[in-house]
Amino acid sequence: MTTDIDARVIHLIAQLVPVKEKDIKPEQRLRDDLGMDSVSSMELLSMLAEDFELDVGIEDVADVHTVAATIELVKVFLAKKAA
Amino acid sequence: MQALTTDTDGGVVDALLEQTARFCAREVDARAIDAAAQIPSAVLEGLGALGLFGVTLPEAHGGAGLSLADACRVVEVLARFDRSVAVSVGLHLGLGTRGLVRYGTPAQHARWLPALASGACVAAFSTTEPGAGSDLSALRTTATEDGERLRVSGEKSYVTNGAFAGLFTVAVSTPGLGGAQRGQSLLLVEPTDAGFAVQREEHKLGLKGSSTTGLLFDDATLPRDRLLGEPGQGARMLQHILSWGRTLMSAGCCGGAAFAIDKALAHTAQRTQFGRPLAALDVVQERLARLRARHFAMEALVMATAAQADDDALATHSLAAKVFCSEGAGFVADEALQLHGALGFIEDTGLALVVRDVRVTRIFEGANDVLLTHLGQSELLRLATKPVDAGAPALDRALADFARALHDTHRLRIFRAPRLLHALGAATQWVMASRAATARAHHTMQPTHLALAQLVEQEARSAVSRAAAVTADAAVFQQALGLERLGVTP
Numbered sequence: 156m157t158t159d160i161d162a163r164v165i166h167l168i169a170q171l172v173p174v175k176e177k178d179i180k181p182e183q184r185l186r187d188d189l190g191m192d193s194v195s196s197m198e199l200l201s202m203l204a205e206d207f208e209l210d211v212g213i214e215d216v217a218d219v220h221t222v223a224a225t226i227e228l229v230k231v232f233l234a235k236k237a238a
Numbered sequence: 239m240q241a242l243t244t245d246t247d248g249g250v251v252d253a254l255l256e257q258t259a260r261f262c263a264r265e266v267d268a269r270a271i272d273a274a275a276q277i278p279s280a281v282l283e284g285l286g287a288l289g290l291f292g293v294t295l296p297e298a299h300g301g302a303g304l305s306l307a308d309a310c311r312v313v314e315v316l317a318r319f320d321r322s323v324a325v326s327v328g329l330h331l332g333l334g335t336r337g338l339v340r341y342g343t344p345a346q347h348a349r350w351l352p353a354l355a356s357g358a359c360v361a362a363f364s365t366t367e368p369g370a371g372s373d374l375s376a377l378r379t380t381a382t383e384d385g386e387r388l389r390v391s392g393e394k395s396y397v398t399n400g401a402f403a404g405l406f407t408v409a410v411s412t413p414g415l416g417g418a419q420r421g422q423s424l425l426l427v428e429p430t431d432a433g434f435a436v437q438r439e440e441h442k443l444g445l446k447g448s449s450t451t452g453l454l455f456d457d458a459t460l461p462r463d464r465l466l467g468e469p470g471q472g473a474r475m476l477q478h479i480l481s482w483g484r485t486l487m488s489a490g491c492c493g494g495a496a497f498a499i500d501k502a503l504a505h506t507a508q509r510t511q512f513g514r515p516l517a518a519l520d521v522v523q524e525r526l527a528r529l530r531a532r533h534f535a536m537e538a539l540v541m542a543t544a545a546q547a548d549d550d551a552l553a554t555h556s557l558a559a560k561v562f563c564s565e566g567a568g569f570v571a572d573e574a575l576q577l578h579g580a581l582g583f584i585e586d587t588g589l590a591l592v593v594r595d596v597r598v599t600r601i602f603e604g605a606n607d608v609l610l611t612h613l614g615q616s617e618l619l620r621l622a623t624k625p626v627d628a629g630a631p632a633l634d635r636a637l638a639d640f641a642r643a644l645h646d647t648h649r650l651r652i653f654r655a656p657r658l659l660h661a662l663g664a665a666t667q668w669v670m671a672s673r674a675a676t677a678r679a680h681h682t683m684q685p686t687h688l689a690l691a692q693l694v695e696q697e698a699r700s701a702v703s704r705a706a707a708v709t710a711d712a713a714v715f716q717q718a719l720g721l722e723r724l725g726v727t728p
């Protein structure tokens with residue numbers, strides 16, 4: 156089931172990659188499927204941290220390689236923020 | 239000055255370098271090339287006959303199949319004699335042909351590589367456009383599918399070898415091609431293609447013998463088999479091609495610096511003032527030693543870069559090498575000129591030309607200011623995945639502390655603060671250069687090398703301290719500029 160958070164994350168990803176928003180799927184890899192490099196994926200995570208007002212550090216994102224993992228990261232940090 | 243060294247079949251490469259140096263000493267007249275703003279065709283033909291245009295091209299197609307490191311040695315030797323010649327050949331071996339060699343199909347190889355290897359066909363490479371310089375995502379030149387053909391429209395700028403190239407690797411925007419909505423692709427273009435035209439020669443500050451032209455695609459039509467590599471994956475291919483180009487360009491900087499240092503050493507040894515040679519003054523000795531140290535580190539970093547087998551590591555190293563060597567060569571050329579006094583300012587001495595020729599190396603193949611930001615980003619990521627332990631050398635720890643402090647203060651926002659990343663990149667290039675210089679000195683264990691590496695390390699330590707003094711507060715700069723008056727919104 157897609158949520159508002161999923162859609163918002165995918166919308167932000169679409170700003171940075173040469174792929175249409177509707178074609179971005181959770182299982183896709185940021186690098187191999189969406190053509191991001193390590194730097195642009197950090198830029199994305201930085202945009203997400205700002206957009207969702209999350210206190211994320213580099214060490215938290217080292218294992219984030221897919222769209223699904225990106226969405227999950229946002230959800231985990233939103234839950235932390237709410238707690 | 240000594241030259242770059244590699245581990246490959248030393249005999250073959252050494253012989254080639256010797257022949258190249260002999261040919262250049264006989265045929266290459268840098269001042270005449272500068273005055274005529276052209277490399278004589280006899281020189282290009284002679285370099286072709288030596289096999290220099292095929293150094294990195296596959297043996298199966300007439301090349302020598304040598305490594306990037308070996309090609310660096312060739313470019314370095316050429317740059318000792320003339321930078322325009324070094325750039326023309328270096329661009330052919332790197333940016334011009336690397337894409338075709340790595341991503342081309344067997345049919346594309348068979349069609350173009352033999353002539354490229356012999357030098358009968360010289361290669362050029364084009365990304366820059368009037369509206370897309372540092373920002374390569376802004377390419378406007380567009381190729382669209384039209385049945386089995388591609389239609390291309392747009393304008394390109396500053397293409398090295400443009401006037402005489404027989405093959406151009408051109409980056410274009412290809413919306414939708416290969417499924418990538420905003421993708422870019424690489425095209426192989428010949429000067430005779432319908433709708434394609436090479437524009438006039440630019441007049442430049444230096445590097446005058448190297449051709450620099452624009453390109454015009456006026457609804458040009460190309461067969462579909464001119465696509466190089468996977469359509470839509472241009473950005474990724476460009477990273478690899480640019481890594482090669484930057485490494486070779488850095489090797490050229492080593493050659494120019496070696497020429498300038500040789501001149502400075504010879505001049506200060508024979509020029510007598512205050513009753514003794516200039517080189518007997520301790521203040522001059524320190525400057526000469528610092529020039530040699532910088533050059534030693536430049537060479538070490540180029541060799542360390544060319545030895546990287548992994549694409550990402552090559553990309554990061556090539557950023558550091560490009561910036562460090564272009565800045566280093568500029569510094570060395572300027573200092574060597576200064577040590578000649580008035581003579582340095584006179585064209586006959588040859589240093590004025592080196593100063594003019596080297597200036598562009600801080601701009602082309604990516605402006606250094608932009609590349610340092612990328613290097614800072616890479617370093618932050620590297621330190622996040624591979625933290626530096628307490629037993630690491632002091633210089634590595636100092637750099638890691640700086641990066642850690644930036645990250646702790648700004649968290650992920652740091653990736654959108656170019657000024658801070660730039661400062662980190664500036665420190666990183668010095669640390670990488672010092673690491674390479676130390677490794678080189680420990681490999682040879684020559685006392686001179688150990689002393690040179692020690693000087694480099696001292697400078698690297700100062701560079702890290704200077705960079706770490708960067709302030710996060712941009713408001714003072716904006717106030718000092720009066721941005722509103724310029725009509726720019728921060």
Ligand SMILES: Cc1cc2nc3c(=O)[nH]c(=O)nc-3n(C[C@H](O)[C@H](O)[C@H](O)COP(=O)(O)OP(=O)(O)OC[C@H]3O[C@@H](n4cnc5c(N)ncnc54)[C@H](O)[C@@H]3O)c2cc1C
Pocket residue numbers: 363364365366370371372373395396397398399442445450598601602603604605606607608611656
């Ligand atoms: C002699 C010569 C040969 C060349 N050969 C080729 C070639 O063969 N093929 C090719 O494709 N191109 C070539 N170029 C073009 C060259 O690569 C570009 O000039 C270069 O990438 C910079 O782009 P720009 O000139 O548009 O500068 P701009 O992008 O307009 O930038 C101007 C300046 O602004 C600053 N700046 C810009 N962006 C940033 C940023 N993000 N952070 C910090 N500072 C910034 C830098 O100081 C930069 O120098 C050549 C250029 C010259 C002069």
